[in-house]
Amino acid sequence: MxxxxxxxxxxxxxxxxxxxxxxxxxxxxxxxxxxxxxxxxxxxxxxxxxxxxxxxxxxxxxxxxxxxxxxxxxxxxxxxxxxxxxxxxxxxxxxxxxxxxxxxxxxxxxxxxxxxxxxxxxxxxxxxxxxxxxxxxxxxxxxxxxxxxxxxxxxxxxxxxxxxxxxxxxxxxxxxxxxxxxxxxxxxxxxxxxxxxxxxEFNFVEFHDFRIPIRAYAPRSYDIEHCRYALGIAARVLIIYEQTFKLDCGLDKLDILAVPGSVGAMENWGLVTVSSAVLFISPDSTVTEKMSCAQLIAHEIGHQWFGNLVTMSSWENFWLKEALADWAETMAQEQLFDSPPWQEFVSEKMQKALNFDSSQFGHALVGPGTHLDFITYGKGISVMRMLAGFVGKDVFLQGICRFLLQNAYGNGDPGDLWEVLSQISGTDIGAAMKSWTNNPGYPVIAIEENETEGTITLTQSQFSVRKMGSTTSYPLFVEILTDQGVLRERLDEQPKVIKMHLKFFKLNPGQMGFYRVAYPIARLQKLGEEVCKGTLSVEDRIGLICDTAALAFGGHLGIRTSHLLSLLQNFEDETSLFVWKAIVATLREISKRLLFEDHIIRNAFMDFQKHLIKRCLYRKGTFNDHDDMGDLQFKALLFGNSGGDEKVLAAAGVMFENFIASDGKMLNPNIRAEVFEIVLKRGGTREYNKLLNKFEASTGSTRKDIIRALGYSQNNGCIKKTIQLATTPEMIADVGLRPALESLATHRKGIYALWRFIASGVWTKLPGLTLAKIALVGEMVLDCLTKIEYSEGARKYLESVDSNMLGSDAELCFEGIEVRAAWLERDREDLIGWLRKNGYYKHGATKIRRSMNGFRDALEYFGCL
Ligand SMILES: [Zn+2]
Structure with missing residues (x-):
């Protein structure tokens, strides 16, 4: 409301x-x-x-x-x-x-x-x-x-x-x-x-070496020692923020309370509440779990300044405190882990924001309602980062400190921040920022090259996942990286011709701007060669992949899936974890879109993935004692996405059996989920039952990983058991409903079973299951569908279950189905042609027809039930 x-x-x-x-x-x-x-x-x-x-x-x-x-x-x-x-x-x-x-x-x-x-x-x-x-x-x-x-x-x-x-x-x-x-x-x-x-009935642990007492509380049924990691992070983050913002947090004490069954966290003054599913870090937790916990704590403590000390005067500007807490969190992460958090940001959060904002449900940052989506938690910080890039990091920080000091214990809105930044930088920020905060969407810049004239022409238009919009007039200061330095050009509504050296150039260096870039195909090929030469930064490599993927998935400006795959081929020797994260996300998206396609095309694509990852996977090798957090994540990412590499499969099999036979300590926690996934995907009831037997005796993260992995099994009896287990109040509190069921949404049988579970209404009788939680599972299912026919059946179903299931999030999923269906129609042959040309498509003598079995199968569930 x-x-x-x-x-x-x-x-x-x-x-x-x-x-x-x-x-x-x-x-x-x-x-x-x-x-x-x-x-x-x-x-x-x-x-x-x-x-x-x-x-x-x-x-x-x-x-x-x-x-x-x-x-x-x-x-x-x-x-x-x-x-x-x-x-x-x-x-x-x-x-x-x-x-x-x-x-x-x-x-x-x-x-x-x-x-x-x-x-x-x-x-x-x-x-x-x-x-x-x-x-x-x-x-x-x-x-x-x-x-x-x-x-x-x-x-x-x-x-x-x-x-x-x-x-x-x-x-x-x-x-x-x-x-x-x-x-x-x-x-x-x-x-x-x-x-x-x-x-x-709580226990607590305390941190003494800070000006104010910091405690972490948890219900007595949980091991309070598992709160020590979060507690240590809280203390370090408070010190970082007080030094950076040059302003006392204003608290007399800080308590962090684990709340079972809650989602996310809440930054209450002096009493931060956090979901028990994220807060506890046990000796068997993974690096990724630690990072997530640290990020959440850093975000909530960031709010003690942004939101708590200085509060927006109305919910219209809810996004401001979230964007600044996100920014504070990312800054803290840099100091906590000595890692490049902005690379991770460009690879993950920024892409989610760009994707969401190009749907018809993208909305302005400013506005009624408190949207807990990728606009508030993605576009907000992206816009702040773009602004920091424009005025300079030091000026930005100076502005933030002045904004805090001037408005502490009172209210402060975006206009107040733009004003101090305008004063310090000597440039009027307000008008330019308004076009980013008060409108939905963002532009894509199309480039035309004229070799004889030695010019490029830039044109901006509204980027949309469905149909490209009209020309837009974002006040863009486009940066162009060339072999002779960086050019900065203002681009308005009219196309702009720029005379420059055409040997090498890339727009939006560092991906500081919140927009996408469409290169001519020949330039895309040249940029691919630059990837191999190592001349592009990590952020630029991520931007190149993600912009091209978004354009190919939308079928815009002449970019097809085959161009995307050709670009990806240049990344065989890629050395950055975050670039690989972008690659893997792209590969997974394509695999997901092929879920209801013939096995021949799916296998061919998997083969390409295997080939692409192989070199880097083997070079990185196995885990060792010198691995830092980045190495551990990197190796786990490649291992888990090896596309069925034979050595990985064999290793996973051995590790699985050792885990079953031992007390579980022999298995590196960072690869545990991947090992379970690989084995259960290919195994039968025997492997399922072995893992299930381990479940009761397991605790902490191992227990969570087991429940998250059980859904990979495709045996009907196993699927039923998995749903039963994941929907108990304890599992919902400790793991979360959607994370526990996510693995089921990776295969057709699992998707049907989840759908049946929702449609049958059994969940209404289960304690701890709310419509909001079930709707999240419903969205997860819809996100896998690729044919309009399914979407019609699904819509009818949802209406019959509960009209509230068809909120704007469900509509967003339906739009997604349409977009994926259109992509398949448009690029199926293009994809097959590319896979065949590159030797992955082995049965390609005849033109492939879509799998009628898979199709009928699905219609039964989504259309005719
Ligand atoms: Zn927040």
Whole structure:
């Protein structure tokens, strides 16, 4: 829903809040006194309240005298509650609104919610964006910053956490019946969405060597030692940020709480909540898991500055705090791991943003609603990076520091940041930034070369995954890398002719600009030769692959899949992990699109993949003690995507049997998931049962990897078992529903089974399964489909299951099906021709027809059920 602005004639300055949950009845009672400053005379007091029963209301003026109320009433649509007064309140006066109320504990993870995992209950809050109003009456908009004093009445044996340290606590008891009262210190000025509290039976570990105490808490059924990694990262990140931003974080303590069953994390002031699926790092965790955990912690702590200290004044600019927290996270990563995080960014996050933003569901960064998608978490940081590239890294950082200092404990919007950056750089930033933040989409630059004239002509048009749009007018400062240095040219709506040396050039060096580039085919070939010569940077090599892939998948500007594959052939000796990540993502995308095609074409493509990766795979070799984090990831990536290389298959088989026969310690954790995948994909029930037998005795990451791998088995009985196992409340809490089922979406039988599971509605009877979680699985299935006929059947199905299943995310998936179907129709023969010409397509005497069996098979599930 959209935010409805409350009147600015009143401004809350302090909340005195008392909450008493009743865990057995899953309800809570509360009282609140809100101190309000009256800016303008008014007879109506309107604030937010939703799903609450307001029991009593009493108003007092600044002298403590009662204020007479003539009427009250709620508006459930607007989620507001209004108090009407007999006489207007005088301006510049104070008012105290006292209310008592009660509500229900939530089970979907919003507001004040309860989760029960491994027999223990955890109560915690998640108020972003507008759920504080479901827990207490409040002025629930980010511009209304106030201080809070929170008191909780909770079972005596439980631990209670809040934004601030505890000020007083009545005696604890071991009895579950007796209650204690816990009072927290008054907070700094914060927005309602950052208020938080939690109750449960927790253990904690603590980090002492920082100015403020840092603790990690987890429910007692988890091993608290597995929080030590996150705790260490939190301390290091706080130090990095305080040094970089030259501003104290403003916290009196920092607690990080593991919440089972939650998704992602929330940056509450002083009490960061994190999904237990990400927070725990055990001795058998992989490098990738460690990196993900560190990135999440660095992001949430980044919010203590971006969002918490300086808050956007409305949800319209939600993207700003996310973009800056993403930027802070990436910067911290550089120092934490001594790795090049911007290369990883260009290879992954930026591509996801570019892909999403070229769909019809791309939207402007600024706007109503808080979108948790690749625009907010991808385009936002891309635009910041582009800006930093334009003004220079030092100027950008200086601007950020000034923005923080000027707006700390208050509100700060994009305009405020553009203003300080304009002041420091001496260039007007605002107008240019507006075209990037207030519009959906981005341009593609097409190049025409004229050899005789020695010129290139650049034209920009809107890039779309479906049909190319009209010309656009993004204010582009196009950088062109040539053998004589970098040229910077302004490109507007009109095509631009540039006279230059044509021996070598590449647009968008470092991939700093948020746009794609379409080269003429002959230039693409020359750039491929530059890859072999090693003259292009890592970012440039990634950009070349990803831009070409996006154009080939969309069928734009004359670029076909055969051109993409010819380009990829130049990367046999590629030495960068992040370039390989881009290559593997491209190969996987093509494989996925071929899932419902004949096995001959699929095998031919797999053969090409095997050949492409082979040289690098063998050169990198096996794991050894000197491997750093990058090496470990690199080797695992090649091993897991070897395209069925015989040596890899044999090695995986041996490693698997050793793992089964031993206590599991012999298997390098970084390759564990890959070994399970390789063996289960090719094995039968014997291998499945061996792994399943290991499951019960396993813990930590090994356990997660086993459940994630079981879905690769294509035996019907095994598939059924996998779904049963993945949908238990414990698995949903520890691994997450979608990650546990993802492997099923890699083969046809698994896809059908997942579809049947959704369509049958069995899930409605399973505890812990919400529509939102099931919808994610539904999207995963739709993302695999490649034929319009399936999509029609699927749409009918979803409608019959629940109309809410057809949200904009589902529509995005349907668009994806259309795009993939069109690509297959357009490039199937082109792909086969290329594979045949290069010796991968072995049965190519006759023209291949699509596999009727596979097709009929699929229709049965997606069309005719
Ligand atoms: Zn965030």
């Amino acid at each position: 959209e935010a409805h602005a409350l009147s600015r004639s009143l401004k809350p300055s302090h909340y005195d809040l008392r909450i008493e949950p009743d865990i057995e009845r899953e309800t809570f009672d509360g009282s609140v006194t809100i101190e309000v400053e009256v800016n303008e005379p008014t007879t109506i007091i309107t604030f937010n309240a939703h799903k609450l029963a307001i029991r009593s209301i009493a108003l007092y003026d600044g002298q403590g005298d009662p204020v007479k109320v003539s009427d009250t009433g709620g508006d459930s649509m607007l989620q507001t509650f209004s108090i009407f007064l007999e006489k207007p309140l005088p301006p510049n006066s104070r008012l105290f609104i006292h209310q008592t109320f009660s509500g229900f504990l939530d089970k979907t993870g919003a507001g004040f919610h309860i989760t029960e995992v491994h027999g223990s209950q955890t109560l915690s809050t998640s108020f972003e964006p507008m759920h504080a109003r479901t827990v207490f009456p409040c002025f629930d908009e980010p511009c209304f910053k106030a201080t809070f004093t929170v008191t909780m009445v909770v079972p005596g044996h439980m631990t209670c956490l809040g934004n601030m340290p505890i000020k007083s606590e009545s005696e604890s008891s071991v009895s579950t019946r007796e209650k204690k009262t816990v009072e927290f210190y008054r907070t700094a000025l914060i927005s309602t969405y950052l208020l938080a509290f939690a109750v449960g």
